Amino acid sequence: MSPSVRTRFAPSPTGYPHVGNMRSALFAWLFARHNGGVFIIRIEDTDVARKVEGAVEGILDGLRWLGLDWDEGPEAGGDYGPYFQSQRLELYQEAARRLVSQGDAYYCYCSPERLEEMRADQTRRKQPPGYDRHCRELSQEERSKKEKEGITPVVRFKTPLTGETRFHDIIWGDSVFKNSTLDDMVLLKSDGYPTYHLANIVDDHEMEITHVLRAEEWLSSTPRHVLLYDAMGYQPPEFAHLPMLLGPDRSKLGKRHGAVSITDYREQGYLPEAMMNFLALLGWSLDDRTELMSRQDLIDNFSLTRVSKTAAIFNPEKLEWMNGVYIRNLSPEDFLGRVLQALEEGLPSEVERPLSVDYVRQIAPLVQERVKTLVEVPLLTRFFFVDCLDYDVTLLIPKNMDAESTRRALEVSRQRLVELVSFDAEPLEGLLRPLAVELELKAGQLFGALRTAVTGQKAAPPLFETMVVLGRETCLARIEQALARLDSLE
């Protein structure tokens, strides 16, 4: 007996790691971890034509990034390998042969052209499309004739013509399908590769998968799978179909909806832990209020009974908010590490590398509560690193002021800053606030002019702290540059 839960994520390496697939992986992983079970990765590379180079690596990277570790599968090994279906062809071919000899499957010699014609005809006559079972009852002579013609057949399942198939789904409950609505699906293609249906049930059985968690789009093919399990004499696993992920237009989430690859989110500066939390909430909830959950919280509380049946629209705005929360909750040291990397990647190439950790350490706390994604960090802090600021002169002139009054304010500020004994936040504030009064300006006006002069931006971290980090020399130089710009305006 093996009471332990074994779940699997079985991606097909035909493209990038889609967030919808990653969500399925996450749920399977959470279910396994919650139950102290085993999480398996199996690569379903049975479609030679659609196979994409590097896709396996991309998917594995995505899983690793999210923190979904697997106990068996590529790189991890395991007792049920190999974990690539392309390395298990013998198994499927044997299963197909067995089904044929049992009378549960048959060889089909129909050409793609004939099938296409047949379907076209069916749609024209508004008939339900499906294989017409042309080869189901071929005689021995007819078969050998086709073989002599050199046609390699496919193996099709001999779906029962009558009766019904029922199965239970943990999330959707009981379903009944009439067998008459199912056609004879292909099990083994003419290239010797299995179709999803065959490979899937053979492997789920061989790998002793106890719970199949997969997207809702598979719900309609589950009766076929149940029929296959029966024909093979296998005990079917438990099924749990997950609600689909939709784009804002309510259609299946895809490329046209923007970022759909998990790697896009990594590149856009999202934290994997935020991504995991967000994805977990798409189709699952703990209660009526808990939203922020750590990886351990999720493992502890995940349950299939609280998975919803309705498709969810992927809402990037909420993800962004959640990412901001996670960034703010990072320890200063943790945030620093991520900032360092974001800066290395996002700062202009003329900035000297490697960056000074001590310098970045002073900057990080200034932006931690101001960014929602890591890619915003270099955008918001580039003035700390570049030599030459590039900005529109008019940004220097605060509201209700003109070039001349701005000039005067900056000039006086410059002089006082030169004389300031200690160039720290407190003294700076102690100097500049009264200076605003003296110049008959609002604090916001003076600070605004200085902010632009020193950072080149209208929105920036708090002024005094920023000036301290930049240092007196740089601040004075930048104020002088600002004055020069104002001069050139006239």
Added chain:
RNA sequence: GGCGCAUUCGUCUAGCGGUUAGGACACCUCCCUCUCAAGGAGGAGAUCACCGGUUCGAAUCCGGUAUGCGCUACCA
């Protein structure tokens, strides 16, 4: 066309016969404030797709309709 499934604020959702239908994102207002954020306090937003039925009572149970989505490949 056939089969299947779903339907609570714009979005994610709570709800499992009796609630002023709750929370979150986004939005709006105010407070805080040197900008931007963050934070605090409020606000608006759902006749629970629609129509019938069951019931003293329905978002919750049962029919039907509509809409949407999925499957209907030698793709997964």
